[in-house]
Amino acid sequence: MMNMKKLSTIGVMFLTIALILAACGTKSSTPGKPSESPSNSGTEMNVLYYVNSTLGDKSFFDSAQAGIDRAVKELGIKAKTVEGGANSADWASGLEAVVASKKYDVVVVGTSQMIDVTKDLAERYPDIKFIFFDDLIEGVPNVYSMLYSQSEGSFLAGAFAALVTTSTELKGANPDKVIGFVGGMDIPIINDFKSGYEQGAAYVDKDVKVVTSYVGDFVNAPKGKELALAQIDSQKADIVFGVASAAGLGTLEGANEKGVYSIGVDANQNPLYPGSVLTSMLKNVDQSVFRALEMLSKGDLPLGKGEVLGIKEGGVGIAKDELYEKYVPQAIRDKMTEIEDKLAKGEITVKSSL
Known part of the structure; x- marks a missing residue:
């Protein structure tokens, strides 16, 4: 018969094993992966x-x-x-x-x-x-x-385009106060971009003229390019804003070929044609x-x-990367910062066409 001392030792061993197993049970069953909170599904x-x-x-x-x-x-x-x-x-x-x-x-x-x-x-x-x-x-x-709030974001794009077309520092800017807008389709949301763009341009200079064309879809890049070239060659636009998804890539290409400027849309498209795409209106989708x-x-x-x-919530804005810093004159960058601050504070009101 075992003595009491030996039984006590065995009991301690079983208790120790039980505690170790209980502790292991709180860990994830997948090695190296932390257990997930019930609130994160x-x-x-x-x-x-x-x-x-x-x-x-x-x-x-x-x-x-x-x-x-x-x-x-x-x-x-x-x-x-x-x-x-x-x-x-x-x-x-x-x-x-x-x-x-x-x-x-x-x-x-x-x-x-x-x-x-x-x-x-x-x-x-x-x-x-x-x-x-x-x-x-x-x-x-x-x-x-x-x-x-694409109208707010496009207000920034319009103000920027007006500053570019009236700039004496940018070699691609001509004496004519004309800026271009190439939309994917003539539908309400694209026209809300256009409305904000026009308001932003007028805020900087009421004499700036906005010329508008529509591709008819959002994929036809050659048509987007053709429309941009027409605005540049025939209507003297020196900066074009393409709001046409994939079709807008043609707009950026056309402006680059002509040695003038463009504004990208939705994502930062500045790197596509550095020095030609001066900024991009961001929808932070x-x-x-x-x-x-x-x-x-x-x-x-x-x-x-x-x-x-909107701008205050970080939903829209303009791309300010190293290319923006390199190619956009300081005077324009300073003015854009001022306009952004006023929009965020509600000192400038942008009307939506929707």
């Missing part, structure tokens, strides 16, 4: 990003993709992107097909052209959450939407898409509501 999200166009525009749709990519990396979500193509007649059926598959918990989609189909699908598939960007859908309980997915992962996304993101 990001890894459970299966996200579909539907592009009602194609990627490769180096601006709007690519910016949203960058936000998705960041969420995959930092939030641990799963994501797939489906490109709808250039034919707008295919977009509604294309989006419905992926939603109806019920493979995705969250659908990210944007632009005013997709409002009606998104509302319809959200109502028919109430278990799927929709993050809608670039316009507002309110009152639908499973939709969160965000609109960028990437940041806002990531922000929405992060809020959703934490349970903080205000579904059923929409937000308008």
Whole structure:
């Protein structure tokens, strides 16, 4: 028979083993991976990003993709992107097909052209959450939407263009006070860009004339270039603002070939043609898409509501990178800082055409 001392020693051993096992049970079952907080359900999200166009525009749709990519990396979500193509007649059926598959918990989609189909699908598939960007859908309980104040951002672009066309320091600026605007399509949201652009130009110099053309879609870069060249050659524009997604790349190319200036859109396009693309009007789509997915992962996304993101909220702005510092004269940079500050403080009011 064991003596009491030996039994006591065995008991201590079992107690020690039990404590070690209990401690191990609090750790993640995956080596090297920390346990997740119950409030962060990001890894459970299966996200579909539907592009009602194609990627490769180096601006709007690519910016949203960058936000998705960041969420995959930092939030641990799963994501797939489906490109709808250039034919707008295919977009509604294309989006419905992926939603109806019920493979995705969250659908990210944007632009005013997709409002009606998104509302319809959200109502028919109430278990799927929709993050809608670039316009507002309110009152639908499973939709969160965000609109960028493109009129405010374009006000900055217009003010900048007016400062460039009246500059005596920039070699590509001519004596004519003419600036160009090339839009993708003649639709309300593009015309809100145009309205802000015109207001910004008038704020700097009421004699500056804005000439306008529309591509007719958002993918035809050769047409975007052709329109920009016409504005430069025939109407004497020395700076052009292209608001046309992939088609706008042609606008930037045309300005560069002619030795004049351009303004990029949605993402920082300054590096595409350094010294010709002097700045870019930023719609921070990437940041806002990531922000929405992060809020959703934490349970903080205000579904059923929409937000308008302006300069004050960091939703829009202009690109001020090292190329901006290198090629834009100090006097123009100083004036732009002054205008930005006034807009953020509400000392300048920009009217939206929407």
